Amino acid sequence: xxxxxxxxxxxxTRVVERGSLSDAGRELGFSPASVSKRxxxxxxxxxxxxxxxxxxxxxxxDEGHAFYERAVxxxxxxxxxxxxxxxxxxxxxxxLKVTMPAGFGRLHISPLLPEFLKRHPRVQLDAMLxxxxxxxxxxxxxxxxxxxxxKDSTLVARKLADNKREIVAAPEYVEKHGVxxxxxxxxxxxxxxxxxxxxxxxxxxxxxxxxxxxxxxTTNNGDVVRDAALSGLGIAMKSSWDVxxxxxSGALVRLLPDYRVNPGVAIYAVYPSARHLSARTRAFxxxxxxxxxxxxxxxRG
Numbered sequence: 007x008x009x010x011x012x013x014x015x016x017x018x019t020r021v022v023e024r025g026s027l028s029d030a031g032r033e034l035g036f037s038p039a040s041v042s043k044r045x046x047x048x049x050x051x052x053x054x055x056x057x058x059x060x061x062x063x064x065x066x067x068d069e070g071h072a073f074y075e076r077a078v079x080x081x082x083x084x085x086x087x088x089x090x091x092x093x094x095x096x097x098x099x100x101x102l103k104v105t106m107p108a109g110f111g112r113l114h115i116s117p118l119l120p121e122f123l124k125r126h127p128r129v130q131l132d133a134m135l136x137x138x139x140x141x142x143x144x145x146x147x148x149x150x151x152x153x154x155x156x157k158d159s160t161l162v163a164r165k166l167a168d169n170k171r172e173i174v175a176a177p178e179y180v181e182k183h184g185v186x187x188x189x190x191x192x193x194x195x196x197x198x199x200x201x202x203x204x205x206x207x208x209x210x211x212x213x214x215x216x217x218x219x220x221x222x223x224t225t226n227n228g229d230v231v232r233d234a235a236l237s238g239l240g241i242a243m244k245s246s247w248d249v250x251x252x253x254x255s256g257a258l259v260r261l262l263p264d265y266r267v268n269p270g271v272a273i274y275a276v277y278p279s280a281r282h283l284s285a286r287t288r289a290f291x292x293x294x295x296x297x298x299x300x301x302x303x304x305x306r307g
Contacts, residue, residue, distance in 0.1 A: 098285040099128035106151035163274040167302040171267035176238040196221040196240035210265035
């Protein structure tokens with residue numbers, strides 16, 4: 007039977023148990039006319055008369071009695087399922103699949119996961135650290151942590167932090183080669199380039215400008231970019247979450263401080279839908295938001 011008729015089953019069982027259209031309707035909040043209409047629709051759908059009606063009482067036909075026995079079991083199953091779902095909403099449990107960028111996840115999410123699991127002992131966590139963009143719906147992922155410029159999407163996103171970018175170099179490189187005064191000066195310096203990111207976007211006193219950079223060293227790995235910058239091989243563009251500790255220690259220095267780099271990019275927790283969100287997904291998203299409020303971990307030293 008289609009799901010939309012479940013409420014008619016509830017009504018039918020109440021009518022049989024109360025022996026009265028008006029009593030059943032009053033219990034469920036329906037008028038007698040509405041009860042009669044819905045029961046007639048149910049009988050028409052089944053192609054059989056379910057009830058004998060008199061001016062005073064209602065009783066099931068033989069077919070109605072047999073149908074009642076099955077309907078009671080269905081209604082009970084539905085009510086038990088609803089109760090289980092309600093319990094689930096208050097008690098996070100089950101398998102939670104989370105994906106995140108490898109470097110970011112290793113530095114700033116992985117250290118938080120033991121606390122999350124201690125808070126929610128009935129949750130099993132599958133944490134996937136990858137720099138590949140996952141198909142959230144197709145792969146059955148509950149939450150994806152993404153560093154991106156958010157575009158229109160059917161997915162729901164909660165912002166965790168701005169992904170502030172820094173232009174950095176090692177002190178020894180700066181001592182030997184000097185510093186760029188403007189983004190266009192980068193053409194005269196060795197830049198360490200991540201594959202597919204050789205156009206750096208700046209926003210500064212003269213507005214927005216995009217500069218094509220080049221150098222002797224390119225790589226497809228963000229950790230290698232940082233290592234190369236620390237080794238004095240050139241100038242790099244890195245996220246603050248990756249190099250903040252190096253800037254604090256003096257292992258790297260900040261260049262072009264008057265310019266914002268790649269504005270608009272942020273860190274998000276992304277999930278398929280806010281409707282019928284599982285308790286475990288909601289608990290994880292709320293936990294991460296808590297840990298990133300009021301400032302993300304790397305800004306707190």
